[in-house]
Amino acid sequence: MPKVLISDKMSPLAAQIFRERGVEVDEITGETKDQLIARIGEYDGLAIRSSTKVTKEILAAATNLKVIGRAGIGVDNVDIPAASAQGVVVMNTPFGNSITTAEHAIALMFALARQLPEADASTQAGKWEKNRFMGVELTGKTLGLIGAGNIGSIVADRALGLKMKVVAYDPFLTADRAVELGIEKADLDTLLAKADFITLHTPLTDQTRNILSRENLAKTKKGVRIINCARGGLIDEAALKDALDSGQVGGAALDVFVEEPATASPLFNTPNFISTPHLGASTNEAQVNVALQVAEQMADFLVTGGVTNALNMPSLSAEEAPKLKPYMALAERLGSLVGQLAHDGLTAISVEMEGAAAALNPKPITSAVLAGLMRVHSDTVNMVNAPFLARERGMDVREVRREREGDYHTMVRVTVATQAGERSVAGTLFGNTAPRLVELFGIKVEADLAGDMLYIVNEDAPGFIGRLGSTLGEAGVNIGTFHLGRRDAGGEAVLLLSVDTPVPAAVLDAILKLPGVKRATALKFD
Template sequence: MDPKAAAIFRDRGIDVDEKPGLTAAELAEIIGNYDGLAIRSATKVTRAILDASDRLKVVGRAGIGVDNVDIAAATARGVVVMNTPFGNSITTAEHAIALMFALARQLPEADASTQAGKWEKNRFMGVEVTGKTLGLIGAGNIGSIVASRAVGLRMRVAAYDPFLTPERALELGIEKVDLDELLARADFITLHTPLTDQTRNILSRENLAKTKKGVRIVNCARGGLIDEAALKDALDSGHVAGAALDVFESEPAKDCPLFGTPGFISTPHLGASTSEAQVNVAIQVAEQMSDFLLLGGVSNAINMPSLSAEEAPRLRPYMALAEKLGKLVGQVVGEDVRSVDVEVEGAAAELNMKPITGAVLAGLMGTYSQSVNMVNAPVLAKERGLDLREIRHDREGDYHTLVAVNAGTEAGPKRVEGTLFGNRAPRLVKIFDIPVEAELDGQMIYIVNTDEPGFIGALGTTLGAHKVNIATFNLGRRSEGGEAVALVAVDDPITPELSDELKRLPGVLEVVPLSF
C-alpha cells in the first residue's frame, strides 16, 4: 500500500504498523492487537482471522473487490468492512477501453510480429469501434465511466444491470436491455459487475453460444464471471473473435486454458495499476478508517449504512437514545418481540434514519447476545424473523424531537418514546402509553403495580432492608387507581432474591431489573 496511508493514520494520532507479506498464520497470531486492518487484494480475511480477535472493529480494503473478505463472518462479529469504490474507477475503466482497442486492432500480435522482423501488414485486419454496439454487463461506477467513454467514441451502448434505472440510463445516453438481448446484439462485451452467486459464470457456455458471431469480450472486473474453458472453445471455433482478460478464476494465473489461444490477450490484474490509483485508494482507505475509529463516520461500508463524519456528532445523542429505548424494550418485553417499528418525528425526522434504526436493534438484540453492535444487529434481527419498519413523521408533536420504538408482541404492541433534553441528554417520556419521564442509566427497576396508597413506602422499606440505595424515582400511571409504573434507579444491581421479594409486595404486577 502506498506509504501515504500510514502517514494519514499517524497524522491523525492512530498508531499504525506496516506489515506486508504476512502469512495467514502470522496475521492470525497478531490480529488481536489491532482495532483496524487495512488490506489490498492479496490478504484473505477469513473467519479464522476474524475469530482470532475480539478487538477488531474495521477492515478497510484499498480497492473495490471484497471477495477476499468473509463479509458474513465479519458482520456476525460486528466488524465493519469498507472498500474504496471510487479510487481506481477511472484507471480500471481506461484499462477496459485499452483492451477493447487492443482486440479491435490485434495490437499485441502485431507488435510481436513486427519486433520479430516480419512485416505482415495484410495479416492484421482490424475493425473500427465507431458505430459498433458495446454491451455492458454492469453499469455501476466503473461501468458508467466505460459507457461515457464509449459514447464519446461514437459507439452504441446497451447495458444489462438489474439496478440500472431508466432515468440513469437516459442520463448516460445508453439503452437498458435484458441479458439475452445484449448477448445477441453486442459487437463488444465488457464486464463490470462484482462476483456473486448471481453473477458467477454469467458468461457461461450457454450464454456464450447466444452471443453474436465475431463478438469481442473484455473482463477487467472479477475472475469467475466467465467460463474460461467455454471461452477457449468459442475462440477456437471462431464464434468469439477475440477476448481480453485482466482477471482470472484462479490468481495468480499460471496455468490458464486460454493461454496461447489465438485472439486471446491477457494482463496480470492491472486494472488498478496506475500510480494515481494506488495513491488514491491508499489515501481513501486511511481517511475512511480514521473517520470511523475516531469520529464514528462510516463511508463505503459493505455491511453497514453510511454515516458521514459530519453527521456522526449530531446523530450520536440520537443513537444513544435509540439504543437505550431498544434495551428497555428488550429487557421488559423479552423474547416475545415479533416486529419492530422505529418512528421519528420533529427534528429527528430530518436526520439519517438508518443509524438510529441500527442503534435500536443493537439495544434490543443486545439483550440476547453480548457481542451485538450496530453492524451485526440487523443480521441477528433478520435471523430471528423480526419484521422491521422505519417510519418518518413530518408532524410536530409535544416534543421538538422524538424517537419511538413500537414492538409487536403476541399480547399486542409495546411502545416506548424518548426525546433529547438540551439536544444531547436522552430521556424516556412514555412507556407502554403511560407518561413517565426518566433517565435510562445504570441499574434500574421497572415495576408495574396497582395505583394504591402505601406502595411507595413498602417499596422503599424493602429496598432499604436490603441496603439498596435509591438514586432517582420516576412514576406514572394510566389512571387513578389503575395501572401504575415505577422506574427506580438504584446504586446496586438487584439480586434475584430481592426481585422475588418485590414481586410479593401487595399490588405488584411485574418486576424487571434493568441495566443500561
C-alpha cells in the first residue's frame, strides 16, 4: 500500500480521500527540516502547502518518494530541478483557488473605490468624517486586465456584472475569445491610457517582472487605481509609492509583495494604499478545493499511474515514452524559440510532423510545443496543462501529420499566426536523439538550442561579424558557437550565437546600434 505524508495543515478531507483510494496517510505538521529529513524516507508521496520547503537535502533523504503534491498553485517552495533529477513527479492544483482570488481582487477594488479601510479606522476612532471620504462608482468605469486567463476571465465576468467596461492585455488572448468574454483586447499602452482601475492576473516571469514599471505607471490615466492579487514583483513598488504620493495613481491595493512576509514595505502608511497578507486563496472553500484536488491527483498517480497537473512530467504511457522523449525535447525547444521571438498577438499555432515523426502519437509533441511556447509567460505551465491554457485563451491549435519524407527523415515544424503574419521554425533529430534547429522564419540555419543564446537579424554586409565580435568581446561575453543563415547574398541574414553568460541589456542596446542590425534578442533554453 502506498504511503503519503501530509506535512502542512490542510482540510481533513484530504486524508479521507487518500484512505478511501487505498493509500496509507500520516498527518504530521510543523516539523523542522531535520525532523522531515529523518522521516521522509518511508513515504511514497508528500502532500504540502506553502510551509514545507522541499529542498535538495530533503529530496536526497526521500529515497522512496515518487510524487510531491502542492495544494495550491505556487511551487516556489519545491526544488523542481532536483525533484526531476531524482524522478519525483511534482504536481500542483492551479485552478482550485481561482474564484477566491478573483473575488479578493473585486473586494479590493470596492475598498479602493470607497476608501473603506480608512473610513472604518476613522469612524472607530470616534470621528465622523463623512465629507472626507468621497468615493467613486464602479458603474461605467473601465477596468484594465493585465492577464485574461482563468482568474482574469472570472474578474472580467464579475466586472461586467457591475456594468464596468473591460479592456484586457494578454499576448495569448485571441479576438474571438475576447468577444466571447465580452471584453476589448488591447495592447498594454492602450490599456494604461484607458483604464480607471487596473488588476493584474499574470505569473511573474522575465517578461512580466515590473510590467507596471515607473515608465508604464507614468502612462496611466491620472488617478488610476491599481490592484495586484497575482504575484509580487509585477509592480515596481518604489515607483508605485512615488506615483501615489504625486497623485498619478489615485489608490493601490496589494495582496502580494516582492518580499514576503512584507514587514517593511515603502508603501506602508502611504495615503490611499491598502494591503492584505497574501489572502487571495484564503477562504474555507478554496482550501477545501485544493486539498481535495491534491489528494485525488496523488492517489490516482500512486494507485493507477494517472498524471494530472504535473509540472515536470507529460502524460505518457510506458511504451510511448522512450520513442517520444527526444521528439518532445525538440518540440519544447521549438515552442520556446517561437515564444521568445514571436509571442505577441498569437491567434493560431500549427504543429506539423513529417516523416518518422508522423508515425508517433502527436499529442505529447503538440503539448511540448505549447509548453515551451507559453512558459515564456507562465511559471506553472507544463505539458499537461498547456493545451488547457491554450484553449482558455482561444488559441486555434492544429496538428498536421505528413508521412512523406522531405529534406530530413523526420521533422517537426511549428507555425504561429501573429498580427505581423505567419512565423515558422522547424527542427529535426540528428542520430534520432539530438534536437537540431534547421529552419528559422524561412531561412535555413542549423543550430543547437541550448543555454544562453543571442538572436540577431541584420543586413548581410561585409565587416558585420567583426564588429559584432568586438562588441561582445569588449563586454566580456564569450561566444560558444556561431550559426549563420541568409535568404540571399546581400539580403537579410540571421545569426544564432550560443554564449557562455547571459547578454546584459546594455550589450543588446550596443548591438542594436551597430550598422545594419534590425533586431537583437537574448534567448534562454533550459
